[in-house]
Amino acid sequence: MAPVIKLNDKIIEIDCSEMSNLSGIAEKVAESFFAPKEVVTELYVNDTLVKEGSVASIGGTPISEIRTVSFNTVKNPAEKVVDLLKRMSEYLEGFSAGVGEVADQFRVGSPEDANRILVQAIEGIGAFIELLSSVRLVTGSELSDLSYENKSLGEREEMLLDITKKMQTSQKEKDWVTVADLLEYELGPLMTEWKEMIPLLESEVIKST
Known part of the structure; x- marks a missing residue:
């Protein structure tokens, strides 16, 4: 039986007879139904939301294992990205305010509680990096083309990735x-800088429309 396919909560009909996996379905839906700049914001497979970082890895899921596929999209990705940037600005403000407290928890011997917060922080950083990729996609420019206080946004992104890797390594080594030092003296100040750069990113996205 062919899977039920939905686009923005409406059932759509496509011929799945020559498709072997999820990627085939996604390509056909995009080709047949998407507007020129329309992008997927959420993907559900068998009623389960697929995390952004997992989309590529599940593309090979056999069609025989798929009951339902649901695509949620936006026709104006720039508008969506601006909205996400505004939300991210609020997140970064809270992040910067709380990073010193988390660092202190690691120093005074409460790594269990601090570790849970650290995992959430790393996930938040991952979401921020994905948002930067969306900015690139919408604007058609690299972050190295933009600068803030004599340093390119591309350089700051590399710094963010490097600090995240160092934290993950130190976390594994306990x-x-x-x-704590990476959080308080490197990541915290860098995320404060990124918060200050959000308006610049918003401006670039708006100019691209």
Whole structure:
């Protein structure tokens, strides 16, 4: 039996007879139904939301294992990205305010509670990096083309990735002092800078429309 396919909560009909996997369905739906700049904001497979970082890895899911596929999209991705940037600005403000407290928890011997918060923080950073990719996609420019206080946004993104890797390594080694120092003296100040750069990103996205 062919899977039920929905686009923005409406059932659509496509011929799945020559398709072997999820990627085939996605390509056919995009080709047949999407407007020129329309992009997927959420993908559900068998009623389960697929996380953004997992989309590529499940593309090979056999069609025989798929009951339902649901695509939620936006026709104006720039508008969506601006909205996400505004929300991210609020997140970064809270992040910067709380990073010192989390660092202190690592230093005074409460790594269990601090670790849970750290995992959430790393996930938040991952979401921010994905948002930067969306900015690139919408504007058609690289972050290295933009600068803030004599340093390109591309350089700052590399710094963010490097700090995140260092934190993950120190976390695995249970080197809590290093984790605390990275949080308080490197990641915290950098995320404060990113918050200050959000209006610049918003402006670039709006100019691209």
